[in-house]
Each structure stands twice: as C-alpha cells, then as structure tokens.
Amino acid sequence: MINLNNANLKETLLASLLELLRRTSSELTKDVYDIIEKVYASEEDGSKAKYAMEIIKDNIELAKKKSAPICQDTGTILIYVSHPVGFPQNDFRKLTEQVIIKATELGYLRQNSVNSITQKNAGNNIGPGHPSIHFEEYEEHEKSHIEIRMMLKGGGCENVGIQYSLPNVQIKANRDLYGVKKALLDAVAQAQGKGCSPGILGVCIGGDRGSSYEESKRQLLRNLDDHNTNAELDTLEKEIVKLSNKLEIGPMGFGGSNTILSCKIGHLNRLPASFFVTVSYMCWAHRRQGVVLDSGLNIKSWLY
C-alpha cells in the first residue's frame, strides 16, 4: 500500500511528476517526431508546406533544447493513472495540483484555466475539471507498479473536434464502416488547417456522447506505430490517413500532400438507438508522455 503522507515518498512523487510534465510540454516522443521528419521530407522543396514543416521541425528541436513549451497553448492537462488496488487517489490529486502550480510558475505551463462564469483566469491552472485526471485500478494483485500518462491538448485542435450521429443525411453516411469513413473524411475536410495540421485523429465509434469523446482522446495515447488489434479498424486507420492526404489541405492548410499524420480508432458498445462517431483532433504538437514509477515513486522507465 502506498502512503502519500510519507514525506519522502511525497517529495519523490512531486519530482517525478514535475519531470513528466516538463518533458510532456517541451519534447515530442520519437513516434511523433519520426512521422514529422517523414512528412517534411515528402513535401515539395520551396513550397509553403515545406516551409511550415521546416519551422515545425526547428521548433521541436528548440523547445527540447530550452526545456520550454513546444506550443504556448499548453492545453488541457489530461492525466491517466493506472494503479494497484488501494492507491490513494485523493492524495495523488492534491500532489498533482501542487506540481501543476509549480510548473506554471516555472513557465512549463501557460496560465490556462479560466472560470467559465466569471471569465477570471485561475492563474495557476487549477479549477473545476482542470487538471482532468482519470484513474484506473488494476485487477487485484495483477500488477504492483504505477503508470502515469500525460497529454496536453491545446484549444485550437480541441475546437475542431466533432461528433457525428449516424445516419447523417448531409454526408450520406449510414451506420456501417463506410459511413464511419465518410464521417472521418468530412471531419478532416471541415478542420482544414485550423487544428494545426498535419494532425492526428483520435476516433471512437459508439458509446454515449460523453464516453465517446473520452475514448476518442484515449486513442491518442496509443503509440503511432502500433497496429489496431481489430483487423478491420487497422485497415480503416491506414486508409483514412491515405485518403485524408489526398484532400491536399496540407500543413497549416497551406496546401500539400500531408494533412494527417495518423489515425487511431477505438470502439465502445452503443445503444440500438445511437451510433456516434467521435473525432478528437490532435495537432502536430502531440504532447503526450508516460512513465512507470517504481515502489519508491521514482521514474523507472518512460512509456514512449
């Protein structure tokens, strides 16, 4: 059983979380960077698309070197914790808030949390719904370690997220995978460059309106190189990337042959009456990282 009232453990966890946050905000993981390099190489020399990708690449390197935010919109702070039975969730939440306040003072995070009624900026990134922490308990005795994944999702890309209810007359999409495909391509076309393309689609088929958005974000935690365990969805993921790039929206919407870096699709059961297709668009600055903590709450390994 982990006791977060123990001063040593508390200090170690604070340090581990701060390092996780620093790296999440200032460094892209290899899977993301590799695709960005590929995209840069594939755009035409002298084009606006190549120019955009060049600045993007320079920015990634500079942010890493300076330990500074890749993007000034440090976004919604999403944290996913997988833990053994009996993990002190409330204590963890309080410590996480301390770390976020500290990270905001250090400039790893922008003052980014606003009261929706008074419009007042909290100034320290703490408030209702922020940070957004999701706990998941392991089956008893199955695992004893703690995994923490963090994702920073900015407002520009969050604003182009979209949810379809099928059938949809406007885009002639029925309740089948072909209908899903139409919805996803429509989402990419509607987003244009506004979500800071080339982006990544996190998708959920099914669920209720809320759980569908939640799962679509969770899909963004997947390694971009992985394969969907469902063969049909795996094919669809690759097809969506290929077809989206044929729209010629390009980086930043300047035109070009790369609009989407990756597409990840999950599914939840639905009600007979509902068929949602939900898209969470992630910008090229896909800031997500994760750690495995040892029993002393030190960072044991990185998940990406």
Add this chain to the structure above:
Amino acid sequence: MIKLNYPYTREAIKDLKAGDMVLISGKIFTGRDAVHKYLHETHTSPVNLYNQIIYHCGPVILQNAQTKKYEVKAAGPTTSIREEPYQWEIMQDQGIVGIIGKGGMGPKTLDGLIKFGCVYFHAIGGAAQVLAERIISVDNVYLSELGSPEAMWELSVIDFPVVVTMDSHGYSLHEIIKRKSDQNLKMLLDS
C-alpha cells in the same frame, strides 16, 4: 522571401499577395479574445494602433523576479476565426495594417482587408519557440487586468516568419484550399 520592415506603410501592404512568404521586423501588438471584445465594445485602444500589426497570440510571459523584466517563454499564434465578429470594426476604428494569426478568417474580415488596405499573415501554429526567439524585446503591456495570456503586449520582432494567406486585393488562400479539398472529398466519396 519578402521582408516587411517597420514603420509599416499602406504601399508595402498593398504589394503583398496571398501565398507570399514574409519576414516581419518591427513592432507587433498581441491581442486575442478579450482584447478584441474590449476594442470592439469601447471603440478605443489603450495605445495608438494606427499602421500597426495585431498578433492573435496568448503568450507565456514571465516576469524575472530579480530584474523585473518580462521574458517571453512561448509565443505562437492562436486561432483567428474567433475574432471574426470583431476584426472588421477594429480595422475601421484603429487603422491597423496587418493581422497575424492562424487558421485564416472569414468573408467579413476579407472585405475589411480590401476596404481598409490591410493584410492577414498566417504564422506557424504551435511554433511557440521559433516565434518566441524572433521576439527581441517586450516593450510594454496594456490591459494587463485581462490576465497574462489575454493582455495586449507590445513586442519588437526580427525576421518573424509568416505566410500571407489573405491579401488586400480579396484573395484568400484558405478559400482556394477549401474549394479544392471539397472537390477532392467529393471525388473520393463518389469513386
């Protein structure tokens, strides 16, 4: 690559065409949602914006505890379309010559660009560090009561990289790309 240097003139703005890649050197003023709402509602500005450029940006700026000087930690563009309800009037009221943002703007702003001889520059979204490096000084801050990201920061920049996507002659790269991608989408779905 075209260079646009301060002080900005209407003539230099008129020469810029959608698709041009430009490096801006001189003054820019940040302004995002709250600033636009303020300028729109009050028709006044805490600083003279005539012939100036507004940058849709909510930067990360920290004040150095010892020197009390402001330091720009990150400063990329924010989505411009949210300012669509206000931008036309602000061009009219304040006489700005340029807007820097991302994602492009709508028909009303495009109309304002033609009417008031103004141009829309697209910066690279997310490139907060490359763009912060091109900011050489923080010269002043206005409307700081709106909170740091929403305040109006007066900045000096050098070789600030942007692409003209909407010009003062009525051309919008966003409209062109949208039309083309809609055609492509139709073809993909029909095939």
